Amino acid sequence: MLKSGFREGISTIRNALTPAFFIVYAVTVMIGILLAIVLQHSGLAGALLFTGLILLVSYTYRDYFKMANHFKELSIKDELTGLHNHRYIQSLVDRLIEEQRPFALLMMDIDHFRRYNEVWGHVRGDEALKRVADVLNQRRLDGEEIARYSGEEFAIVLPDYDLSQAQLKAELLRRTVEETSFPGAERLPGKRVTVSIGVAHFPQQAKNKKELMVMVDDALYKGKFTGRNKVSLYTSVLDEMKSDLAAQQEDEEIIRTIKVFLAILNSKDRYTYAHTERDVIYATALARKLGLPEHQVRYLRFGAFLHDIGKVEIPIEVLTKRGPLTREEWQIMRSHVEIGVNIAKPIRSLAPCLPIIRHHHERFDGGGYPDGLKGYDIPIEARILTIADSFDAMTTSRPYQRKRSMEEAFAELRSCAGRQFDPALVEPFIEVVQSIGLLSDDVEETYA
Template sequence: MSIFKRPRFSQGFAGQLYFVFLSLLGCSTFLLVHQGEIFHYTPSQWVWVYAMLGAALILNYFTFQLPPEGNLQSMDSSVYLACIFIYGAPFALSVILFVSLAMALYDRKIPFWKHFVNFSVYTVMIVGSSFIFKMAGGQAGPIHNDQFGAYVAALVVYFVINVFLVGFYYYLLYKGSLYDILKTFMKDTLLVYLSTLILSLVLSILIVHNGVFGLTLFIGLSVMLSYSFKQLFTMYKQVQEKAIKDQRTGLYNHSYFENLLEDEIKKAKTNETPLSLAMIDIDDFKKYNDQFGHLKGDMLLGFLGNYLKVESETAEVVASRFGGEEFTILMPGYDDHKARSFINRLRKKLNDTYFDGVEIFPSGCLSFSAGVASYRIDIHDKSQLVELADQALYYAKKQGKNNVHVYGSGAEKESEIDFAEDVRDIEQQLKLFLYKDVDTFKHSKRVFRYAMDISEVLGLDSVERRNFVLGALIHDIGKLEIPWGILNKRDKLTAGEWETVKRHVSWGKRIAETNEKFKELVPYIELHHERYDGGGYPHGFKGSQIPKLCRMLTIIDSFDAMTTERPYQQTKTFEEGIEELLRCSGTQFDPELVELFIRYLRLKAEAQQQPAAGLETS
């Protein structure tokens, strides 16, 4: 197996030094062992040099691949081993010298120095194998049964040297585990080298007993075997393609993506290298499907799949179809900045790429929204990275589509989007009040607006603001459990009915706890009827036992309840509401917060020259 019969990759400085070392080692080994024997060959020996040269070139031409990895292999090593067994190491070195020169002249696309390094690797393998062959009692010449152990030892050393020299080069480049790399190479090439052992012995026997005719038979047999291996790999690839490829787009499918993502996360963690994932969604794809039908929609998916495939292969990243109109691009070696730049270039280029029917899109062109997330040390599972990228995609769409958002890059913007979505979720639940108690729905909306203003007055940070405002919006959700007759009763409530109403804080707590996003809002639901003096419910907390923002919500809730029409109490005017706050300051309400809230009400009323926004006076 040659160093250059592997997939192409960039070579680092360590690899270049390694090439220099191999070249010096191979050149000095060749000179030391060969000792110019080529100048003393007889005509008959030259015939066999040319014959072996032809055989090696033919076998080298008929390279093949073996599943699962698809490493390029050839049977030419059986020729070099047969030369060792019959003629000795110097003769084998002469053959590999001419083979390397012929390959350099034939394949000029590969730089000459690469051919030279390849020659050096084979030289070290041949000399090492020959040395062990002699040490194990082997003698060049006809094949003898009692030398079988020497033949096996020669092949093993040949195999081990090849795996180590090539594997160590990959180790220098990728800095992974040397043991794992060598183990992988041995697993990939073991079958070929077992075949090489048998063929080298077969070739030796055929040459000794049948001469050139035997060599010709061997070449024919080896070519047919190489062709069979090639066909086997072709069929394997076809089956594999169907198993890992999405037939509609030609991209890798979801299952392959998940396996690859898991492997890449392990590599990123082990090697401490960057890794980014992009989730891509075609904008307004449903509109295109509805307009032109699913057949045309499938053609659009195939078009975008081919576009992503071509662009990804150029950038050495991996594109997959995640499902529906969603795609992923896995980018090993890309940090979030580099990943965003690449995905953004893809987006802009797609905008300028025409496809039939794109005129119906709002932007008048093909577009996608994309979310990018990068691997972090606290990510331990592939689903976490997918979730972050999917969340970033959500933020991208909420910002107007046709853009790229990197998770965590705009924390304030992400917070605003999350907040707006949470408000919508809560409002959807509150709409149940529209058929049961529209007054509670309106009250919750007014308290929410008050809380929005007060959060600015208090200078709350984003987390406190979110919880306080959402808590104000959802604080009465437990009233959904109160019977309709009690909730809408116009007369004064009985003691039993009042006890039922008071339970709404506990019911609301249970409702909020069923949703992970709203668990932090529980204190606002449960404690907004606690009193500053400890006379409230459900726990009788007082003073600082009640969180500050819950004490503030109690003031807002009470003021709005006093100044809007309720079925079981008299409505107060704006000024009467303020007087009631002052009267209950220090007992029902926190006096400092009452003062702050009244100051806010006065300023707002002066600014608008009317009662505070949303107030309904009698």
């Protein structure tokens, strides 16, 4: 859509400028003719003719350059909000990276904006976009650049900011929007317009533009998926894993390969990628509540993050199917645990994670897969992840499944204790969730 709109804009500018070029060309020819005449005359007539010539040239070129500057401005401005546009911010990021100048990038999305448009219409929605733009402009400092990036999304570039300064700025913007009055906000969750903001930094986190854009988008998505109306810094458990493992050179190469696999998984099924991040949080909290040694907690975190990595080899039509799987499709889906083990196995440092990846779909009563392990034959880390994984699946919206409330999910965990879940882990897990909150509360499948 953006590319199409950009092409139409360029075409409009080209069509508008073509007549202007003919005018300038014609005036230039006239100048040559008149100049020849002036050179043949002298005295008052020549002076008047020359003065008229100068006025004609200045008037013609003034209008031409005014029109050229107007269209140049349109090419980098958003007509609705008056902010810079997607093209401008992309060029600015390119320039700052080329100069190796540190900067933070904020990506802001208006929460529940689709619902706002559905309730009040697009005219009122456009007014809300302009109001958000005004709020951002009022808080803008010298050197900061703001753009309407796309739809209800805004980008803010903060040159020479570090991450902590960028986080403070993002929080200021989030709070200011939350405190601003918007007509019709009473029909939205929380009865107010709010925004979610992702934050990433060059070069502290990203080494190039592509990495930076992926990171800030992931940070925004994480904020949207964990409740909205929040500022989220980019974080990656995989990056922590790389530093914690102190891997040898050959292992580092394979870890980079796994990072590529995870990027592919993210592009194929963003839900799965975000789901693993939440599993890490739930599983880590339960492990620490149970008093597991820190080295076990560390490898549980890594195993939780990598447990669905085998899904990169699952056909996308199976992975993202909007209805129940057939028997054949279910067999394909089940194979992801063994594929995941094969991907992680070459990394010697990840050996403690392999049982977690392989056995997180085993059941306490022995009815799980792939090996049908039963009871305490299932590693404790896998039993922990099974609860976290199931709980997050129950409390997250999917096209084929109604999202359950926290209490409904607790009731399901209790009813399945001793069958699917280790009964000794269910109540501690419920206590953990009650203390940290429901990470996927009020989440829809898309940003909305």
